[in-house]
Amino acid sequence: MINISKSITAVLLTLSLFGCSAKQNLDTPARGTITIAADESFKPLVDQLTSAYMGLYPDAHFNIVYKPEQEAIATMLRDSARLVFTARELTQQERAVLDQRKIEGKTERIATDGVALIVSKANGDSLISVSEVQGLFTGRITQWSQMAGSRQSGPVTLVFDNNNSSNLSYMLKRFNITDVSKLRIFTVKSNREVVEYVRTNPSAIGFIGVNWISDGDEPLSAELSKDLRVMGISEKLNPTSRQDYFQPFQKDLGLENYPFRRGVYIVSREAHPGLGGGLINYVSRDAGTLIIEKLGLWPAIPYNREVYLER
Template sequence: MKKNWKSRLAALGLAALSACSPQPKDNPIQGRVTIAADESLQPVIESIRRAYEGIYPDTKFDTLYRPEQQAVAAMLRDSARLVFATRELNASEVAVLAKEKIKVRTQVIATDAIALIVGKNNTDSLITMPELSGLFQGTITSWSQLKGSNQSGPVVLVFDNSNSSNLNFMLQKFGVQDVSKLRLYAVNSNRAVIDYVRTNPTALGFIGVNWISDGDEPLTRELSKDLRVMGVATKAVPSAISEYKQPFQANLAMQVYPLRRKVYVHSREVHSGLGGGLMTYIMRGEGSLLIEKSGLWPSVPYNRQVILNKN
């Protein structure tokens, strides 16, 4: 009899604790959460967000588009549930979450690229990785120093932000520690980079390729006007024009474009919530198709089935 009473009391205690515990306000098909993303990824993230909210009308994502460092910081301080970035979290960032007993969940969702752009009045549309290294090491400062160049004047390297993933990627790629002697110019966004390059013939712009790679989007067609996308060769002396690669989707899939990078989503979510629902959606067919449409290469390519009927 005593054992029976003890069992009942234990059950009542668990029920009371459950009633007092705060219940999640969201799940994969309803709720409202904030997510953050590097601004260079805005077009593809907007496409995914709109599609998910269209399928599940009881969901809402408040999206913060920031330079990558700020976007990651928003997730770390719990101002955002997820962050879309172009790098893994470093050890100190993982430690911040570990102190809160949160095990970060990370997925690689796509291959992205840095597109190099010049205005239509600049006829130089080919560059090599050694030449890019020279620009970032400060040994090349003028367009006339580039092989086959028809342009004169100083090369101005234009980025969206001093804390952006685009700039950080290029600095790390070429091992740059000191930027004080480089002719760098930071504007407010990838779109502002495009506008600046369009009107400044000595500018060389660096943007996330998804800003100009979705041909079905009116904004993409508008932004692509009066621009040239440079081809980049790995070798110092390419033997053929075909060795210069542009950041087209096929070149990302074949991993032959040298300025490619991975896209990650990092989650601090501790329950089966709306953030997890979005991550699952991205890795399935519909999400992969949206990534493909944006011009990036999805980690899980969309599986197209072709059925042939015999007559």
């Protein structure tokens, strides 16, 4: 005869042990391993932020997957990554995927970044207006000779890292472009490959995330910046001096002078106070903002520095 009381006790004990085991396996802000998806244009930024965090917490580990923006967001939505670094917030359709699964999620803006326009040093042109950039994307301008003061000749090639990249998405959205079939757009596989292509092709304009070239202390930035010009861009229809042009570096990102600036966001689907939340807090409200500043970007919440003066 089965002892029902003992059977129930055994089941409850098993469930209790299973629950304890599940809780023990949950990551915390200081311990565990999670996967992060990130837009490839933010690779230098994400590498430095996660490396610094793991330096503080040796038991914390991040598996980072770099993909074009759309693919990176999709990776997070299907639960193959805990959070994603991206250049935009989720769309209503993307938000609905989390809502359907009753996942509240979290979106944190951590910095202002810029899409940098780069040309080869062999190209003597380093200034361009927003109107001229718009002309390149509408097809109104196809030749270097059509741009004011240009010393370069031949057709203009626009070079991006990927068909689904945040850099291309940003520029198309900026000028309300839906059809690129007639434009001279060339895509490669990474921001680094954009740099390499532009370096050897004077007729090309490359579009990259500025954090690839904005850290003056980073050997990679120095290597990539070699033989390149970062174009100055003016919002004036008829610029008259160099003071009308701005580059995508820290001060002009923060003062909102540079036209092609955008936010950097972390979108999380984390359902408990875990490693993802720890990283977000570090990046947005702790010394992580100093890394953002070091990279030449503008942090959403500047690091609070207190200076005491004594007589």
